Amino acid sequence: MKKLLTLFTVTLLSICACTNDKKKENLADIRTIEIAKLNDGKIVFTDKKELIINIENSLKKIKKLSVELTDLNIEYSKAIDNEKVDIIQLIGKNNDGSIKVSYPLEKVNETFRIISIGSIVVCKGCAVGCNPKRKENGDGYCTECNYSDAINCEKAEHPQLFTE
Numbered sequence: 001m002k003k004l005l006t007l008f009t010v011t012l013l014s015i016c017a018c019t020n021d022k023k024k025e026n027l028a029d030i031r032t033i034e035i036a037k038l039n040d041g042k043i044v045f046t047d048k049k050e051l052i053i054n055i056e057n058s059l060k061k062i063k064k065l066s067v068e069l070t071d072l073n074i075e076y077s078k079a080i081d082n083e084k085v086d087i088i089q090l091i092g093k094n095n096d097g098s099i100k101v102s103y104p105l106e107k108v109n110e111t112f113r114i115i116s117i118g119s120i121v122v123c124k125g126c127a128v129g130c131n132p133k134r135k136e137n138g139d140g141y142c143t144e145c146n147y148s149d150a151i152n153c154e155k156a157e158h159p160q161l162f163t164e
């Protein structure tokens with residue numbers, strides 16, 4: 001368990017200086033991290049507390065963002081540019097919901113895995129609205145805040161982890 005979570009942290013913090021596309025594809029194939037399983041129709045995290053710690057540490061290093069996540073869920077939605085495409089995301093939130101973090105997931109059989117070649121989306125600004133969504137190609141998007149006096153919702157997106 002700890003090995004998987006350690007691998008998750010290392011994967012998120014790694015930026016590969018690969019020089020050819022074939023090498024990138026090979027890395028992408030081996031860099032997926034199992035985080036949860038379906039058990040009697042319910043999502044059960046492998047180690048939710050450790051996963052939250054690893055995400056927080058990764059955000060500090062990758063995004064220079066210090067955030068304390070208090071909630072972690074797996075959410076299903078439709079791609080914002082194609083309602084026929086299903087999107088699965090790991091969504092982490094801080095205490096007041098003003099910061100939301102999204103990692104793309106894939107579901108293989110009954111297992112949920114973080115796709116390490118996908119982007120990390122951080123939506124910051126308000127608790128109502130400002131939710132991370134994705135396009136069909138995986139690009140991130142943040143919805144608008146849902147009330148009139150709201151501050152703007154800001155989006156930060158870390159591109160694919162294995163880039164030059």
